[in-house]
Amino acid sequence: MSLSVRIKKNFGSFSLDVEFEAPDGVMGLLGASGCGKSMTLKCVAGVISPDEGRIVADGRVLFDSAKKINLPPQHRRVGLLFQNYALFPNMTVERNIMSALAIRGKRNLRGRFAELAEKFYIRGLENHYPANLSGGQQQRVALARIMASEPTVLMLDEPLSALDSYLRWQLEGELSSILDEFEGTTMYVSHNRDEVYRLCEKVCIMNSGMTEVVRSVKQLFESPNTLSSSLLSGCKNYSRVKRITRRLVHAVDWNVDLTCREDVEDDICYIGVRAHYLSPSDDDGEQNAFPCRVIRIIQDVFHTIINLVPIGAPVDRDFSRVRMELSREASRSIRTGDIISVKVKPEDVMLLKK
Amino acid sequence: MDWFPLYNSLRVAGISTLITFFVGIFAAHYVSYAPRVLKGVLDCLLTLPMVLPPTVVGFFLLKTIGPFGPVGAVVLDLFGFKLTMAWYSAVFATTIVTFPLMYRTARGAFESFDETLFYSGQTLGLSDAFIFWRIKMPNCRQGILAGTVLAFARALGEYGATTMVTGYIPGRTATISTAVYQLWREGNDALAYKWVGVNLVISFAVLVSVNMLDNRYRGTQ
Numbered sequence: 001m002s003l004s005v006r007i008k009k010n011f012g013s014f015s016l017d018v019e020f021e022a023p024d025g026v027m028g029l030l031g032a033s034g035c036g037k038s039m040t041l042k043c044v045a046g047v048i049s050p051d052e053g054r055i056v057a058d059g060r061v062l063f064d065s066a067k068k069i070n071l072p073p074q075h076r077r078v079g080l081l082f083q084n085y086a087l088f089p090n091m092t093v094e095r096n097i098m099s100a101l102a103i104r105g106k107r108n109l110r111g112r113f114a115e116l117a118e119k120f121y122i123r124g125l126e127n128h129y130p131a132n133l134s135g136g137q138q139q140r141v142a143l144a145r146i147m148a149s150e151p152t153v154l155m156l157d158e159p160l161s162a163l164d165s166y167l168r169w170q171l172e173g174e175l176s177s178i179l180d181e182f183e184g185t186t187m188y189v190s191h192n193r194d195e196v197y198r199l200c201e202k203v204c205i206m207n208s209g210m211t212e213v214v215r216s217v218k219q220l221f222e223s224p225n226t227l228s229s230s231l232l233s234g235c236k237n238y239s240r241v242k243r244i245t246r247r248l249v250h251a252v253d254w255n256v257d258l259t260c261r262e263d264v265e266d267d268i269c270y271i272g273v274r275a276h277y278l279s280p281s282d283d284d285g286e287q288n289a290f291p292c293r294v295i296r297i298i299q300d301v302f303h304t305i306i307n308l309v310p311i312g313a314p315v316d317r318d319f320s321r322v323r324m325e326l327s328r329e330a331s332r333s334i335r336t337g338d339i340i341s342v343k344v345k346p347e348d349v350m351l352l353k354k
Numbered sequence: 355m356d357w358f359p360l361y362n363s364l365r366v367a368g369i370s371t372l373i374t375f376f377v378g379i380f381a382a383h384y385v386s387y388a389p390r391v392l393k394g395v396l397d398c399l400l401t402l403p404m405v406l407p408p409t410v411v412g413f414f415l416l417k418t419i420g421p422f423g424p425v426g427a428v429v430l431d432l433f434g435f436k437l438t439m440a441w442y443s444a445v446f447a448t449t450i451v452t453f454p455l456m457y458r459t460a461r462g463a464f465e466s467f468d469e470t471l472f473y474s475g476q477t478l479g480l481s482d483a484f485i486f487w488r489i490k491m492p493n494c495r496q497g498i499l500a501g502t503v504l505a506f507a508r509a510l511g512e513y514g515a516t517t518m519v520t521g522y523i524p525g526r527t528a529t530i531s532t533a534v535y536q537l538w539r540e541g542n543d544a545l546a547y548k549w550v551g552v553n554l555v556i557s558f559a560v561l562v563s564v565n566m567l568d569n570r571y572r573g574t575q
Contacts (some may be wrong), residue, residue: 047473073476086474090492099488103479149478 003153003185007043007053007063016040016050016209026179026186027214028196030232031206037189038083040206041155044187045080046073057153057185079151083158085142087130093141094126100148112148120144135163136171143178154179154186160195172198193234197221205229227270227352235272235350236323243268247346253319255312256290261347270352273344275305278324280334281343289343292322294336304331308342355545358525359533360552362441366516366529367509370448371456374505378456379498383486385457386464404454408514411450415519419446438519441527447515452505459504463497464490500567507560511553 003022009015016036020027031037042048044055044062052065057078062071088096094113101112117123120140130138139159146154159175160168176199179186190196196203196217203220205212207228224230227238239251243264250257251271258271281289292308299305306324313320324342326334334340385396403411419426419437426437437443467490475485491498513531520527522536530549537546 042473045473045477047476073473074479074481076477077479078477080474080477082470082474084468084470086468086470088471088475088489088493090489099480099484100478145478 004056007050009050028200028203036209079146081156116144236275237273254310260349272350275325277348281341363529366444371506382460412515412518443519448509456505459501463494
């Protein structure tokens with residue numbers, strides 16, 4: 001079982017150009033807010049029609065502009081969990097779920113309902129209206145209702161983003177066990193890299209309406225290869241680069257030459273260095289060390305963030321600030337205004353394409 | 355006291371509200387999904403009767419359904435009766451005048467409806483008709499009811515367009531509003547006061563019920 005999507009849609013000021021193959025299991029769709037993630041899900045579910053392309057789920061063609069196939073959402077068997085859960089406010093929990101159950105056959109409705117109620121911990125809530133449920137309960141009811149419709153593809157649109165951090169953690173656990181049990185393809189949309197890292201096996205990055213290649217989550221976080229995927233993986237420091245030799249680049253925005261572990265290909269335009277891979281150096285002559293002025297020291301919850309400007313860096317550029325994260329201990333002797341030497345190991349310099 | 359004007363007013367208002375209810379909801383539903391330009395044009399056309407003087411609506415109506423108008427003449431030819439100067443003539447006038455009230459409140463209710471409910475119903479496999487009648491309508495219930503009550507009240511009070519197409523024939527076309535005017539002209543202030551009283555009671559009841567619906571509507575949000 002798998003889901004294959006290749007669609008285009010033009011909205012005037014914004015256009016969607018999406019192409020990916022989602023295998024079995026959970027695939028994350030990761031992108032900044034407003035990059036077209038929800039729109040992509042709506043196209044797959046069939047509530048919005050793309051201009052052209054092809055969508056195939058489990059060998060069933062859901063949409064094919066060339067063959068003029070466009071199945072209505074009712075026949076696609078794509079379950080979509082909306083961000084606000086979209087429970088019908090005028091129906092009780094039981095009727096919400098029953099309405100979906102009845103579509104898949106009238107036999108043994110009570111028994112099938114009892115089974116779902118048990119599995120999703122909603123016993124005792126049958127006669128409640130959605131307005132009287134907590135966020136977590138609403139999510140469980142919404143998931144039970146989707147499972148009642150027996151989908152072959154499951155899509156979750158930022159399911160945890162409306163919740164506060166404690167409840168979020170608890171629900172993530174529940175969600176993860178439900179996802180483990182589901183046998184078809186699941187697409188998990190989020191702008192939160194941590195969620196995607198914990199819940200998904202594969203990930204597809206989306207950037208202003210365009211998708212990148214599907215990769216394994218490990219691959220993305222350990223070695224992102226484009227600027228946008230690196231940004232989403234949480235890396236904070238970037239510089240444009242000019243290639244000098246096979247493994248030496250000039251970081252234009254930081255005014256420093258850095259050695260890398262891998263060969264620099266011609267299409268490398270940026271380097272990225274994670275904030276916690278930067279460390280103070282005792283010796284200016286050390287490999288990949290460069291002098292910086294300390295502009296600001298920020299105490300975070302568990303560590304200290306130090307904002308730096310490399311000496312000789314062009315100050316008017318976006319990228320010319322460097323962020324270093326240290327433990328409280330290690331940052332004790334650093335003061336605002338100091339000039340310190342900072343280094344990065346060659347293996348921690350990430351080479352990025354545009 | 356002859357109660358015919360009350361009976362006639364309720365009859366006319368009842369029938370026109372029934373018509374305007376279905377046509378208004380249909381129009382509101384259709385327009386809320388129309389493309390942007392068409393939506394603007396239709397919205398103007400459908401709201402026009404609300405801002406036009408009722409006499410202008412009456413004038414257009416007379417020119418259309420009067421015995422020499424294109425519709426009136428055909429009906430007179432084929433079926434041998436006139437569409438004007440009868441009690442049901444008032445139904446044409448009040449339907450047109452009250453239509454925008456129903457249409458606009460229904461459209462407002464539809465537009466504040468959370469469209470993801472429609473989408474989620476569709477992805478669950480529910481038919482569009484089920485979603486419209488069992489989810490969209492119940493969730494827009496208060497707005498639509500308020501529109502209906504307002505349309506009914508406006509129909510009861512309609513004077514300008516009605517008097518132009520029905521005239522004033524006691525016991526045949528008289529309504530409360532045309533009766534009040536006629537009684538005042540005849541100098542029968544005592545009876546005019548009685549009808550004014552009846553009118554006030556009805557209007558008051560209508561406004562109270564609209565307010566109650568509105569409060570309940572806010573309470574559920």
